[in-house]
Amino acid sequence: MTPPAPLRTEAAEGRLGDLAEAWPEAAEVCVSFALAPRPGSVAQARRLMREQLDGWAVRDDDACDAAALVLSELVTNAVVHTASRRIICELCADSEKLRIAVRDEGCGSGTPRPAHRGADEEHGRGLLLVDAVSSAWGVHDAGPGIGLTVWAELPRTASAAPACA
Numbered sequence: 001m002t003p004p005a006p007l008r009t010e011a012a013e014g015r016l017g018d019l020a021e022a023w024p025e026a027a028e029v030c031v032s033f034a035l036a037p038r039p040g041s042v043a044q045a046r047r048l049m050r051e052q053l054d055g056w057a058v059r060d061d062d063a064c065d066a067a068a069l070v071l072s073e074l075v076t077n078a079v080v081h082t083a084s085r086r087i088i089c090e091l092c093a094d095s096e097k098l099r100i101a102v103r104d105e106g107c108g109s110g111t112p113r114p115a116h117r118g119a120d121e122e123h124g125r126g127l128l129l130v131d132a133v134s135s136a137w138g139v140h141d142a143g144p145g146i147g148l149t150v151w152a153e154l155p156r157t158a159s160a161a162p163a164c165a
Contacts, residue, residue, distance in 0.1 A: 028099075029056070030092040037079045037087055037104075045075045045089055049100075056093050060157035066133040067098055070152045073126035074102035077150065082106075088147075093156060097135070101151035106141070 033048055035041035046068050053064055071089065078087045084105040092099040130137050130152050137152035 028094040032090040035087045063157045078104040103147045103149040
């Protein structure tokens with residue numbers, strides 16, 4: 001799979017930075033935000049993403065739920081499996097798809113891969129879920145100490161469903 005474009009914006013912790021102001025409607029728009037690597041950051045990332053999806057008028061509940069699942073899994077992996085001081089999340093959208101990318105500082109124990117776990121194991125299925133709900137996903141390693149970006153793309157379904165809540 002082809003990795004996505006690198007993260008494009010500087011991020012302020014826990015705030016969205018919007019690039020959409022001067023872009024044509026058909027172009028991809030992106031925002032990014034930084035999070036501290038702690039368990040509460042997963043919920044914070046979902047909240048920020050839901051606000052952004054609502055601002056982009058992504059109103060399909062299934063698309064919103066799938067994006068929330070993907071973001072939750074990717075942020076959780078960055079929190080649990082790396083020693084990063086911060087995690088950068090990037091959300092991008094165009095008229096057909098959503099892209100979610102989570103970058104850590106490359107302080108983990110290898111490249112993330114889906115793993116098939118036993119029925120009694122409580123952890124380890126996150127990337128299998130990401131693979132199941134995404135149209136594409138992958139990992140981009142920018143080099144030691146620079147960062148590892150895990151990204152996923154999902155269809156952006158346009159319907160008359162209520163806004164993401």
